[in-house]
Amino acid sequence: MTSLSQWIEDKNQDEWWIFIKRLSANDTGLTGGNGVGIYVPKAVVAKALPSISSTCCLNPDCSLTARITSHGLPEQTLRGIYYNNRHFEGSGSRNEHRLTRWNTDFRNSPAQDPENTGALAIFAFHVPHLGRDSDFLDIWICKGLEEEEFVESKIGEVIPGSSLFERGDRLFAGFAAGLDKEPSHVAIPPVWEDRFPTGEEIIAYLPTVFRFGKTMPDDLIIERRDNEYKLFRQIEELHILHRVQQGFSSVDEFMQAANSVSNRRKSRSGRSLEIHLEHLFRQFGLEQFSSQCRTEGNKRPDFIFPSCADYHDPAYPEENLRMLAVKTTCKDRWRQVLNEAKRVEQIHLFTLQEGVSPHQFAEMKDENVKLVVPKPLHTKYPDEVRGQLMTLNDFIVEAKDIR
Structure with a gap:
């Protein structure tokens, strides 16, 4: 290092x-x-x-x-x-x-x-x-x-x-913004001018200011994430841009502002994708799930289906249990989810990564990991992998059928 x-x-x-x-x-x-x-x-x-x-x-x-x-x-x-x-x-x-x-x-x-x-x-x-x-x-x-x-x-x-x-x-001070997304210019609640909203608040607010043209969960997860980031950028600029433009009177003042921006961005990214999925599950009729359920020891998988109570009920059939791990990128991270729920034989892993190698995909299959990838990203995977990916819609349909 x-x-x-x-x-x-x-x-x-x-x-x-x-x-x-x-x-x-x-x-x-x-x-x-x-x-x-x-x-x-x-x-x-x-x-x-x-x-x-x-x-x-x-x-x-x-x-x-x-x-x-x-x-x-x-x-x-x-x-x-x-x-x-x-x-x-x-x-x-x-x-x-x-x-x-x-x-x-x-x-x-x-x-x-x-x-x-x-x-x-x-x-x-x-x-x-x-x-x-x-x-x-x-x-x-x-x-x-x-x-x-x-x-x-x-x-x-x-x-x-x-x-x-x-x-x-x-x-490297943490002030860089993404090249591909400009801040939005929508009306925001006045209270956000004085207090930075939580990730849940930002995501819940999206439907009030953005019109989503997509109708399927695979497309919506990408569209909603894009608009959330634009809104986040707008709120961030409202809170920090004037300070950056005015300059700083000391290195300590600069570092304090930079750390504040960096920590807020990290906090947002840590839970954003899971919150979007929770909203989409409910929007498409998947009501039975638990998030951050404690399974064994201190293990807390992102989602357990149909519920945490069912997972801990020895009489509940193991073949009806599902676990969905959520990783924005899965390279070098997919192994982290292997032992998060011992009762679940096949692990489903949702990711936004744009492709994996056939070798790495074979390793995942050997460990009973099933990749769930938004359908618009499937073309970014090699041909021999593409047909074995699961869409988000497919996963929602399967999880809803659990009895």
Whole structure:
């Protein structure tokens, strides 16, 4: 952990711009799609590689010296490219930026390893002169849960499909916000101007200010989470933005504000997904469940069906019991749920992770873990895995049928 800590400390400066994401199956080449290499949002390219952010020519590119420090690899030359053929009639429909040629200077790059699907990756672009391309890219791909938790303790949870991008001295202070979600601009209760609402309050308030166009739980869980985050961002800016804009009179004052933001974000992410699921269970007629039920010892699985009382009733048939664990990402975390309910033979695990490798999926099956994934995310899984995933709607229907 010392090496990661020192690496982050070295990047905690104004000349480093930090892009953080979880590697998707498309990033690592697991799904075999048209995309090659790591997807990079437009906002990152505009700051770190502005020379390729152009539609004056077809697929502009540049070279970039890089190093994956986390794995002790030597420097290599990557290619930054803007696949922009959508802007050229008859050329295609692509409109995305990627970092490619990971396996050109040497083979088996961890950035293209399917087993790293879902891993937390930090891309640090050295930008000594704004308006010019980065002269160096330093990369850290977390090698396990301990490293990921260390990073997220500083910046908050990194949700699959989202990303963070900010100057190093700001991001590692906990002030960075997601690239892909702007704050909402809806009416909020006046009391929230003086008191930051709880996660339950924010989620319960969503239907009063947002119109949800989806009708199935698999789509709704994603739509509701997106809108919750936008509302959270709006409330957060109301409480903290003016302090950031005014500046701080001391380092202690800055750290106090940064810790407050970071702790609030971590608190939100810890329970948000479970609260959304509780609301959706009831909305779709699944009333019989217990959350945070104590099973054996200090074990507390996220959900037990049909109830905690049934779980502790020796006469209740074990084949009718269900357990649903909830993990935003399941890589390196799925093993944590294996012994949470001894009476339940098959564990259901709900996740938002965008793909797992066939090898990791086989390990889950061997341990009787069944993945429950929102249907819109199924296409992000490899073909041999996709047909064995369970949708959220399927799980709700099954749990409702328990007698």
